[in-house]
Amino acid sequence: xxxxxxxxxxxxxxxxxxxxxxxxxxxxxxxxxEAKLMYGMLYSIKSFVCKISPIDTKxxxxxxxxxxxxxxYLETPSGLRxxxxxxxxxxxxxxxxxQIYAKIWVEYVVKDPLWTPxxxxxxxxxxxxxxxxxxxxxxxxxxxx
Amino acid sequence: MxxxxxxxISKSGGxxxxxxxxxxxxxxxxxFSYPIDLVLDYEPKKVSVAFGQKGGINVGHVLTSINGILVxxxxxxxxxxxxxxxxNRDNYPLNLKFSRPKMTTNEKIFLASMFYPLFAIASQLxxxxxxxxxxxxxxxxxxxxxFQTLTGVKFIIIAEPAQIGMDQLLRKIxxxxxxxxxxNPFYSLxxxxxxxxxxxxxxxxxxxxEKTGLANI
Numbered sequence: 416x417x418x419x420x421x422x423x424x425x426x427x428x429x430x431x432x433x434x435x436x437x438x439x440x441x442x443x444x445x446x447x448x449e450a451k452l453m454y455g456m457l458y459s460i461k462s463f464v465c466k467i468s469p470i471d472t473k474x475x476x477x478x479x480x481x482x483x484x485x486x487x488y489l490e491t492p493s494g495l496r497x498x499x500x501x502x503x504x505x506x507x508x509x510x511x512x513x514q515i516y517a518k519i520w521v522e523y524v525v526k527d528p529l530w531t532p533x534x535x536x537x538x539x540x541x542x543x544x545x546x547x548x549x550x551x552x553x554x555x556x557x558x559x560x
Numbered sequence: 561m562x563x564x565x566x567x568x569i570s571k572s573g574g575x576x577x578x579x580x581x582x583x584x585x586x587x588x589x590x591x592f593s594y595p596i597d598l599v600l601d602y603e604p605k606k607v608s609v610a611f612g613q614k615g616g617i618n619v620g621h622v623l624t625s626i627n628g629i630l631v632x633x634x635x636x637x638x639x640x641x642x643x644x645x646x647x648n649r650d651n652y653p654l655n656l657k658f659s660r661p662k663m664t665t666n667e668k669i670f671l672a673s674m675f676y677p678l679f680a681i682a683s684q685l686x687x688x689x690x691x692x693x694x695x696x697x698x699x700x701x702x703x704x705x706x707f708q709t710l711t712g713v714k715f716i717i718i719a720e721p722a723q724i725g726m727d728q729l730l731r732k733i734x735x736x737x738x739x740x741x742x743x744n745p746f747y748s749l750x751x752x753x754x755x756x757x758x759x760x761x762x763x764x765x766x767x768x769x770e771k772t773g774l775a776n777i
Contacts, residue, residue: 419687440689449685456681463674464699466667467718469564469583471618471660474700481682483691500687 418555419484419500421545423520425533426494428454432536434545436555457488457496477509487512495520505554519545561770564702564718566733566762567672570750571712575672577753578665581766586660587624588616594652602643605633609658621658628655679706679714705730713737725774729765736761 419439423432430450442449457476464476478487480503487505489497489512497512497520523541524530530538549555568577592598599611600623607623623631626645630637636645645651663671679693697704703721707730708714715730715737740758741747747755 438687440687442685452681453685456678456685459674459678460697463671463678464697466663467671467704468699468701469718470586470701471620472699472701477698477700479682479694479697481686481691481693481695483688484686486682 416504416554417502418505418549418552419502421500421549422450422453422496422498423536424450424454424457424496424498426496427533428458429533430454430535431495432541434542434549436549453498454496457498460488461490489513489516491516501554508554511552511554515545515548519548561723561773562720563723563766563770564720566766567668567716567718568737568753569672569676569714569716572750573673573676574750575669576751578668578672579759579762579766581763582770583662586616586621587657588621588659589655589657590615590617591653591655594649596646596654596656600646602634606661607631607634607642608661617658618660620661622661623656624659625657626654675706675714675716679708707731707734709734725769728774729769732765733762736765 417437419437420433420435422430425431428451430447433446433450442452444452460476460479465472468475475490476488478485480486483503485501485503485505485508487499487501487508489509491497495516497516499508499512499515501508519541523538523544524536527538527541530536563581564583565581566577566579567575570576597612597614598609598617601608601610609617609619609621611619613619623642625631626636626642631642634642636642646654646656683691683693693706693708694704695706697706698721700721702718703723703726705717705719705726706714707716707727715733717726717730717733719726736758737753740761741753741755744755744757747753
């Protein structure tokens with residue numbers, strides 16, 4: 416069980432925060448380029464899911480899995496997008512992301528008067544709290560190779 | 561237990577086969593009085609709901625008929641313009657029928673070629689080395705299962721999220737593909753699959769899986 420990395424985007428596709436824990440492979444492009452690629456992919460998946468779904472969707476896209484990792488996605492009604500990469504065995508990640516949003520993001524970013532909405536988050540307190548929250552969760556375990 | 565559809569994508573990303581198995585038809589008919597409490601979006605190709613959801617009519621649904629008269633694009637079958645009919649107070653009460661838009665073949669081809677780069681980017685953005693592309697993609701209404709063969713052909717099943725054993729089913733469909741498509745002397749690779757035996761056997765397989773599960777195939 417492990418958590419690899421996390422992206423937070425706003426509704427315009429700006430990368431607000433990127434956190435990395437156990438990432439084993441770099442994509443070989445800069446963080447900014449990678450964020451653009453990631454956002455583009457999520458945007459496409461969203462419209463893909465909407466069209467291919469046989470019935471009306473409410474939340475739409477939840478996660479995808481490859482043979483090595485799983486990407487979990489949470490979109491708030493205000494357009495914030497949380498993306499968390501975990502190993503494929505992780506469960507209940509949606510609730511976990513909702514908690515990150517409610518307990519960490521809202522508390523330490525939205526309530527931070529020094530943060531301008533729409534700009535990348537540089538608060539050390541947020542970083543610390545997020546780090547603690549992730550490391551204490553059961554999703555973040557010792558990596559088994 | 562519902563399987564919605566099966567798609568096969570060639571190694572170059574083109575849709576070579578699709579089969580709608582059990583797609584529910586979502587239609588809602590309602591009588592409206594003036595003024596209607598839905599915001600409609602009038603486009604040349606379709607009239608759809610832009611805002612306001614009630615009685616099963618959701619945003620994105622397309623107007624299909626007015627008082628039983630079919631709507632094609634934004635004109636009625638008798639030649640009248642939809643917008644004029646709906647905005648004219650004298651026509652009320654109006655009986656409007658909305659349905660979720662059905663995918664056309666063109667849209668399916670478009671979506672299939674869209675899946676191809678998604679599959680590739682998913683493996684490129686992987687935090688672990690040597691990752692494959694998307695194998696399972698879940699949304700709240702369906703789950704997509706994808707199996708890529710060694711030769712690059714992708715088999716995709718769209719099913720209910722709770723449906724299990726889709727991996728085996730995908731391999732079984734691959735078997736059918738190998739038997740009835742690749743052994744067909746009239747089939748050329750990378751071209752759309754039009755093999756009757758494949759169609760019938762696939763249909764049988766899907767029906768059986770839906771009824772009795774994967775235990776006896």
